[in-house]
Amino acid sequence: MKTLIVVDMQKDFIDGALGTKEAQKIVTKVKAKIKKYAQAGDNIIFTRDTHKKNYMETREGKYLPVPHCIKGTPGWEIPEVLIKAAGEKYTIIDKGSFGYDKWAKTLKPLAPTEFEIVGLCTDICVVSNALAIKAIYPEAGISVDAACCAGVTPATHDAALSTMKCCQIDIAHEGKEPWRG
Numbered sequence: 001m002k003t004l005i006v007v008d009m010q011k012d013f014i015d016g017a018l019g020t021k022e023a024q025k026i027v028t029k030v031k032a033k034i035k036k037y038a039q040a041g042d043n044i045i046f047t048r049d050t051h052k053k054n055y056m057e058t059r060e061g062k063y064l065p066v067p068h069c070i071k072g073t074p075g076w077e078i079p080e081v082l083i084k085a086a087g088e089k090y091t092i093i094d095k096g097s098f099g100y101d102k103w104a105k106t107l108k109p110l111a112p113t114e115f116e117i118v119g120l121c122t123d124i125c126v127v128s129n130a131l132a133i134k135a136i137y138p139e140a141g142i143s144v145d146a147a148c149c150a151g152v153t154p155a156t157h158d159a160a161l162s163t164m165k166c167c168q169i170d171i172a173h174e175g176k177e178p179w180r181g
Contacts, residue, residue, distance in 0.1 A: 003115050012073075
């Protein structure tokens with residue numbers, strides 16, 4: 001069974017507090033990928049970066065002093081266009097850190113054999129979750145679609161893709177990101 005993991009495609013990362021033009025440009029491609037998985041009846045999991053109102057007092061808030069993805073705010077939400085693309089069969093996971101620490105428990109009932117990961121930000125949360133899943137499922141097929149990801153900058157996006165490739169995660173559409181033409 002295939003599983004699509006859509007990492008942190010939230011308003012604050014697309015066009016909000018930490019949004020970028022690169023993130024805005026991948027929304028249509030991510031939507032198309034979600035629809036493809038939904039039509040095939042495969043698993044779709046959305047993650048949501050989730051912070052509390054005291055974000056600025058946390059370790060992350062000290063290193064990244066931009067309040068974002070505060071639970072219950074508009075920036076915390078996944079755009080409705082992406083949720084609708086998933087149809088009725090999807091899961092949303094709220095995670096309080098870059099990587100989700102309960103992948104083994106969440107994925108075990110789904111019995112996945114193949115994973116595809118897309119989303120934001122390639123160089124922080126995408127790479128963190130890809131490597132966490134690789135550690136749990138070292139023999140599973142794991143891929144990241146570079147054209148459906150965006151990093152904090154294009155350079156750090158490329159660095160994260162290189163790191164994942166070195167860790168035997170397949171990189172699809174390498175060098176064909178929408179903002180590169």
